[in-house]
Structures are given as C-alpha cells and as structure tokens.
Amino acid sequence: LSQLYIENIAVIERVTIDFPTANVLTGETGAGKSILIDAINAILGQRTSRDLIRTGASSAVVSALFTEISGETEKTLESLGFNADEDRTLLLQREINSSGKGSCRVNGRPATVSV
Numbered sequence: 001l002s003q004l005y006i007e008n009i010a011v012i013e014r015v016t017i018d019f020p021t022a023n024v025l026t027g028e029t030g031a032g033k034s035i036l037i038d039a040i041n042a043i044l045g046q047r048t049s050r051d052l053i054r055t056g057a058s059s060a061v062v063s064a065l066f067t068e069i070s071g072e073t074e075k076t077l078e079s080l081g082f083n084a085d086e087d088r089t090l091l092l093q094r095e096i097n098s099s100g101k102g103s104c105r106v107n108g109r110p111a112t113v114s115v
Contacts, residue, residue, distance in 0.1 A: 001064055001066055002019055002020075003016065003017065003063075003064070004016070004036070004039065004040065004043075004063070004064050005061070005063040005064075006035075006036075006062055007061040008053055008059065008060040009035060009039050009052055009053070009060045010052065011035070012032070013054065017036075025037075038052060040062075040064070043063070043064045043092050043094050045104075045114060048096055048102075050096070050100065058099075059102075060095070060096045061093070061094070062094050062096075063091065063093045063094075064093075065089060065091050067089050068089075080115050082107060082111070083107070084107070085107060090106070091106075091107050092104075092105070092106060093105040093108075
C-alpha cells in the first residue's frame with residue numbers, strides 16, 4: 001500500500017496518506033486509528049455500513065494505490081478479467097452512498113465488491 005485517500009468517512013472530511021515504507025499506526029484513544037483500518041477494510045471488500053459515512057455527507061470514498069504488486073496478484077487480477085498497470089500498480093476505489101448503493105473500481109474499471 002503506497003497511498004490511501006479517504007473522503008467523508010467518520011470524522012475525516014478528506015485526507016491523503018502516503019506510505020513510503022513500512023508503517024506502524026499508533027496514537028491515543030480517539031486519534032483515528034480504527035477509522036484508517038475501517039477504510040482499508042472497505043477498500044479490500046469488507047462489508048460496510050452507511051454509518052461509516054461522515055455526518056452530513058451523502059457518500060464516502062476510499063482509494064488505495066498499491067505499487068510493485070506481485071506476480072501472483074497480477075495473475076489473480078487477470079483471472080478476474082482485470083489487468084495491472086504497466087508499472088505494476090493497482091488502484092482500488094470504493095464509493096459508499098447513503099442510499100445504500102455504492103460502486104467499486106479496479107484500475108478505473110467497474111467491479112463488484114467481491115472482486
């Protein structure tokens with residue numbers, strides 16, 4: 001995971017977090033660690049709730065950029081009908097709407113949550 005973009009999730013209005021190397025999430029209670037984990041879980045296909053959407057917002061967005069993906073990941077993508085970018089990056093995007101509908105994208109192409 002190289003970059004995480006979060007918009008309108010819990011108390012986060014908008015943030016981009018770069019992960020240039022290995023990272024450890026630490027902090028006081030209430031600092032937002034679990035919000036980051038919830039966002040990562042959402043982008044990886046875990047079931048989410050409309051309660052995750054920031055109060056007053058109609059939708060939430062999470063994007064995750066993975067770089068230098070493994071050959072195994074590339075093969076899995078291909079078996080699902082998707083391709084990694086030429087530079088071996090993978091961009092996952094998920095939008096959660098207050099209406100209950102949402103959308104997912106793999107490198108810009110529509111996908112199901114299960115993919």
